[in-house]
Amino acid sequence: MVTPKSSIKTLKLNTGALIPQVGLGTWRSSEEEGYNAVLAALKDGYRHIDTARCYGNEEPVGRAINDFMKQSGVQRSDLFVTTKLWCTEFKDPKAALERSLKRLHLDYVDLLLMHWPLAMKSGEGLFPRNADGSRKLLPFEEWSYIDTYKAMQPLIDLNLAKAIGISNYNIPKIQALLADKGVTVKPACLQVELHPYLPQQELVDFCKAHDIVVEAYSPLGSSGAPLLKEKVINEIGEKYGVSAATVIISWAVARGTVVLPKSINPVRVSSNRKIIPLSEADMDAINGIQKTTSRRFVCPDWGIDIFNSDGHFKPMN
Numbered sequence: 555m556v557t558p559k560s561s562i563k564t565l566k567l568n569t570g571a572l573i574p575q576v577g578l579g580t581w582r583s584s585e586e587e588g589y590n591a592v593l594a595a596l597k598d599g600y601r602h603i604d605t606a607r608c609y610g611n612e613e614p615v616g617r618a619i620n621d622f623m624k625q626s627g628v629q630r631s632d633l634f635v636t637t638k639l640w641c642t643e644f645k646d647p648k649a650a651l652e653r654s655l656k657r658l659h660l661d662y663v664d665l666l667l668m669h670w671p672l673a674m675k676s677g678e679g680l681f682p683r684n685a686d687g688s689r690k691l692l693p694f695e696e697w698s699y700i701d702t703y704k705a706m707q708p709l710i711d712l713n714l715a716k717a718i719g720i721s722n723y724n725i726p727k728i729q730a731l732l733a734d735k736g737v738t739v740k741p742a743c744l745q746v747e748l749h750p751y752l753p754q755q756e757l758v759d760f761c762k763a764h765d766i767v768v769e770a771y772s773p774l775g776s777s778g779a780p781l782l783k784e785k786v787i788n789e790i791g792e793k794y795g796v797s798a799a800t801v802i803i804s805w806a807v808a809r810g811t812v813v814l815p816k817s818i819n820p821v822r823v824s825s826n827r828k829i830i831p832l833s834e835a836d837m838d839a840i841n842g843i844q845k846t847t848s849r850r851f852v853c854p855d856w857g858i859d860i861f862n863s864d865g866h867f868k869p870m871n
């Protein structure tokens with residue numbers, strides 16, 4: 555029996571700032587759930603909260619953060635707050651971030667991520683569709699993810715974002731971004747789907763070599779946490795007397811990524827921040843899971859540019 559300990563580990567971003575390795579995810583939480591989960595998490599000791607424009611919960615998330623700071627005396631500088639620029643707002647990231655900050659009731663975010671490396675038509679809601687049901691995407695030639703990134707860069711000097719980063723990129727897209735002469739600020743973070751069914755080791759190694767911190771989203775397999783049924787994970791959990799969630803989150807921390815489990819249940823919120831040391835044999839066993847089961851859970855239709863139909867990254871863009 556091993557007693558899991560609350561994670562206070564941080565990683566250093568290429569800006570010099572520290573990012574707590576375990577953060578609370580907030581996707582698919584209603585206003586009330588989001589508020590309660592964030593407040594419970596902060597009271598429990600979380601200092602890292604991940605939200606996004608398109609989750610529709612920046613307002614309750616920000617309210618919980620502000621209420622917590624008032625109640626506890628914890629300073630804004632002790633918290634790490636991420637939001638994400640949505641694809642319909644890529645042509646004017648400054649105005650979009652200012653709107654996010656207004657909803658969050660914050661002066662700045664610690665990290666602004668470009669949510670997906672593709673732009674959607676603006677002015678028709680968050681998920682514009684063509685008559686045939688397909689997404690209204692802007693052609694790369696009209697507005698590319700590199701154009702968006704360049705427009706995000708000044709937000710740092712304006713003190714609206716302490717750092718900027720990217721999400722749902724593959725290696726070719728990061729290479730294209732880094733190779734562009736107009737890109738003068740290296741992304742601080744890459745946030746992608748990462749778990750034992752999709753460990754993306756090559757991408758993790760690539761980012762490490764380029765001093766980009768990798769954040770693991772949907773670490774439990776997203777809605778319903780399907781990874782928690784995995785046999786190998788449960789065997790390791792039983793060996794140490796801890797939950798399958800603790801094993802997965804501990805694995806993500808041990809491989810040097812940030813991990814963002816989402817829960818609206820205060821007991822699970824609290825237990826998700828607790829990690830255990832895993833042996834080399836445990837790590838090997840978890841790393842081996844993808845040889846038999848390989849799966850992506852977040853594969854929206856606008857990811858068509860990035861993923862094959864089986865949910866794996868296309869080798870080239």
Ligand code: NDP
Pocket residue numbers: 578579580581582604605669721722745746770771772773774775776777778779782797799814815816817818819822823825826852
């Ligand atoms: P997760 O992999 O974190 O899984 C969430 C699910 O697991 C929920 O159903 C939750 O239920 C359940 N759960 C959480 N902890 C436990 C536990 N200890 N035991 C049992 N069940 C548990 O999914 P997400 O897809 O939400 O990913 C995490 C975060 O990553 C998001 O919330 C978001 O912040 C970010 N994200 C970013 C994306 C991007 O494009 N950049 C895309 C997807 C996610 P319950 O709430 O009832 O506990």
